[in-house]
Amino acid sequence: MKLDEVERAMRAGEYGAAAKVALEHQIKVGEFFGAAEFVAVTQAHVMADTESLGEAGVRWLESLAALDGRPLRLRVPTITDPRGTDFAKASVLRQPAWAVELERRAVQAFARLGVLLTDTCINYQTIQAPARGESVAFGDTGVVIYSNSVCGARSNFEGGPSAIAAGITGRTPRYGFHLDAQRRATLRFRVDWSPRTLNDWGALGGLVGRLAGNYWSVPVIEGLAGVPGSDALKHFGAAMASFGSSAMFHLVGVTPEATRLEDTGGDKLPVAHRIGEADVRALQAAYANEEDVDVVVFSAPQLSLYELRELAALCDGRRLAKPLLAVTSPQVKPDADRLGLTARIESAGGHVLSGMCFYQSYAREIAEANGWKRLATNSVKLVNILGGYGYVPLLASMERCVEAAEKGRLLR
Numbered sequence: 181m182k183l184d185e186v187e188r189a190m191r192a193g194e195y196g197a198a199a200k201v202a203l204e205h206q207i208k209v210g211e212f213f214g215a216a217e218f219v220a221v222t223q224a225h226v227m228a229d230t231e232s233l234g235e236a237g238v239r240w241l242e243s244l245a246a247l248d249g250r251p252l253r254l255r256v257p258t259i260t261d262p263r264g265t266d267f268a269k270a271s272v273l274r275q276p277a278w279a280v281e282l283e284r285r286a287v288q289a290f291a292r293l294g295v296l297l298t299d300t301c302i303n304y305q306t307i308q309a310p311a312r313g314e315s316v317a318f319g320d321t322g323v324v325i326y327s328n329s330v331c332g333a334r335s336n337f338e339g340g341p342s343a344i345a346a347g348i349t350g351r352t353p354r355y356g357f358h359l360d361a362q363r364r365a366t367l368r369f370r371v372d373w374s375p376r377t378l379n380d381w382g383a384l385g386g387l388v389g390r391l392a393g394n395y396w397s398v399p400v401i402e403g404l405a406g407v408p409g410s411d412a413l414k415h416f417g418a419a420m421a422s423f424g425s426s427a428m429f430h431l432v433g434v435t436p437e438a439t440r441l442e443d444t445g446g447d448k449l450p451v452a453h454r455i456g457e458a459d460v461r462a463l464q465a466a467y468a469n470e471e472d473v474d475v476v477v478f479s480a481p482q483l484s485l486y487e488l489r490e491l492a493a494l495c496d497g498r499r500l501a502k503p504l505l506a507v508t509s510p511q512v513k514p515d516a517d518r519l520g521l522t523a524r525i526e527s528a529g530g531h532v533l534s535g536m537c538f539y540q541s542y543a544r545e546i547a548e549a550n551g552w553k554r555l556a557t558n559s560v561k562l563v564n565i566l567g568g569y570g571y572v573p574l575l576a577s578m579e580r581c582v583e584a585a586e587k588g589r590l591l592r
Contacts, residue, residue, distance in 0.1 A: 181210045181353070182217045190349060197247040199413075202345035209342055210353030217360050218351040219334075221256055223310065225303060225318040226295060226343040228260035229540035230282045233340065238286050245292035248574070252294045256348030259298040261305060261320045261325050262288060262482065262507075262537035269533050274549035279542050293349065299535035302482045302507035303333060306411060307511065312436050315358055317346030321425070322418035322481050322561070328428040332436035334358045337395070337427060356396075357427055363437065365400035365444035366428055367392055373457040374405045377577045378415045378487075381408060382560030383460045386418035389424025391453050400430040400438060400446035406570070407434050418481050419560035461466075467563045467575035470592055474552040476585040479507035479538035480562040488516045488532070492524040494582040496592055500529035503550070504585040510535045530585070538562065543569040556584045 188436045189195060190203040202243070210218070212369045230238060245252070263283055270280050290297055299481075300306055304327060310316050312332030327333040336356040337345065346352045356362050367390055375381045380466045392399045399420075408416065418474045420426045422557055430438035430446065441447045479493065483506055490508055506525055508516065513534040516522045540561060547553065547570055555566060556574040565571035574590050584590040 181215060181508050184218075187218060187349075187351070191309045192581050196584065198244060198252055200479050201244065201247065202348040204470070205341055205345050206349060206351070206353055212476070213353060213355040215353035217354050219315045220351050220352040221317045221346050221546060222307070223256050223316050224258040224338070224343045224468055225320065225323055226260050226347070227340045228286065228299065228317040229262060229264040229266050229284050229291065229537065230279065231542055233286060235282065236494070237340070238282055238289065240287035241286060241293070245289045248266045252348065254347040255348055255350030257296060258294070258344070259300070259303060260298045260348060261297050261323070262301050262540060263287070263535055264541045266533040266536045268529060272309060272531055273541065273546045275542055276545055279545070280356040284299065293344065295344070296472055297388055300509065300511060301537060302414065302484065302509055303482050305414070306509050313350070317352040319343045321421035321427075322414070324427050325417040325421045325429065326414060328357055328363075329417060329430065329435050336508050347483045360403060361384055362396070362398075363428060364398065365446040365449060366396070366398045367400070368397055368446050368449040368451050369453050370451045371401055371403040371455045373460070375408075375412070375460065376557070378406040378411060379464065379558040379575060379577055380460060380558060380559070382419040383410040383463045384558045385419035386423040386453055387459055387463055388427050388429065389420035389422065391484065392420070392424045392426050395425045395427055397424070397426065398428050400428070400431065400432065400441065400444045400449070402432040402446070404431060404434070411487055414481050414484075415560065419564070422561040422564045440588045464575055467573055469574065470589070470590060471572070471574055472553045473502055473556045473574065473584045473588050475502060475550070476504045476556045476581045477503065477507070477538050477562065478557065478559070479555040480559045480565070482537070483508045483512070486517055487511050488512065488525070490578060491582070492521040494579055495525050495528035495530060498528045498582065500585040501588045504530035504582070505538065506530060506538060507533045509540055527560045539565045541567065543571070547571060556581045556590050
């Protein structure tokens with residue numbers, strides 16, 4: 181790769197041992213993907229849960245933090261994705277003590293590295309959304325697809341070490357979605373029905389992701405009536421990334437690089453797939469059998485303040501028979517507390533958790549500890565993932581999920 185003067189100095193160790201390690205790592209990544217050079221980034225976002233890191237990953241973080249013998253000064257703001265626990269609610273979840281202790285060690289290592297412990301997968305709703313054309317180094321798949329597609333920013337899926345390296349060096353290899361050519365549409369969809377609920381949007385995203393099928397595919401979708409809001413786009417993109425490893429999409433007339441179909445190159449593509457309401461309902465039905473429910477979870481992505489407002493209204497006047505967990509970000513939680521939303525949800529018997537993600541929270545271990553098997557949610561991303569953790573996931577609207585927590589059964 182071609183290196184500039186600062187990058188050569190980093191590689192020579194003139195900016196410290198950590199910068200040298202970081203740049204060497206990034207050169208290997210860049211060479212693997214055929215990058216000719218680096219691109220400057222303005223911010224980085226690091227996957228931070230210890231279920232993914234494990235003991236070895238936390239030890240690596242600790243060793244990196246100790247390399248220069250003093251706290252690092254990162255070159256760009258660097259924030260964290262959700263952790264695996266909300267320390268205030270660990271006993272509610274009955275998480276194993278060793279997992280909570282590993283989380284504490286990771287938090288301490290990130291702090292020594294100078295990372296901002298934001299613990300959120302909705303930084304585009306809560307911290308600072310990147311602007312169109314802004315190059316960033318983001319890790320979480322839902323964050324990347326939203327930032328590329330809805331914000332028009334530029335990022336690849338950055339692994340944890342690569343995102344930390346970007347924070348240390350202030351750059352990332354220029355390949356993939358940092359390049360104009362990679363952002364052009366490769367697959368054209370026509371939709372003849374517009375979703376209404378968040379799980380409708382998630383199901384549509386899951387279908388598009390499944391049909392798109394790979395990271396480098398860039399779907400362009402036409403035919404939607406109206407402009408979806410941020411929460412709808414959040415669920416749509418998160419599900420697409422989960423079902424298809426997708427990193428970018430275009431919605432004609434909605435997303436910034438698709439004012440017109442021809443802006444994306446989609447006008448030169450045949451319509452590869454048509455999706456209607458029946459297709460969406462079929463995906464939902466695959467996860468929506470009438471079943472007894474052990475736990476209801478709203479997570480993946482974390483809930484916005486508006487989602488918590490809707491949930492609080494649904495909880496009013498109810499007494500929940502089954503555990504209900506609502507997961508939000510540390511930035512939203514204080515507002516939910518101040519506005520009384522947390523109190524309304526918890527007075528019904530629910531729990532509002534902060535800074536974590538359910539499927540990154542040692543989900544298998546807490547299922548065994550609590551006797552949970554059947555889990556109801558409105559997140560299409562979550563139902564796609566949780567089967568691998570031993571759950572029977574059930575998909576429904578937020579309203580039906582709250583009813584399930586009250587009745588103990590997901591009703592038709």
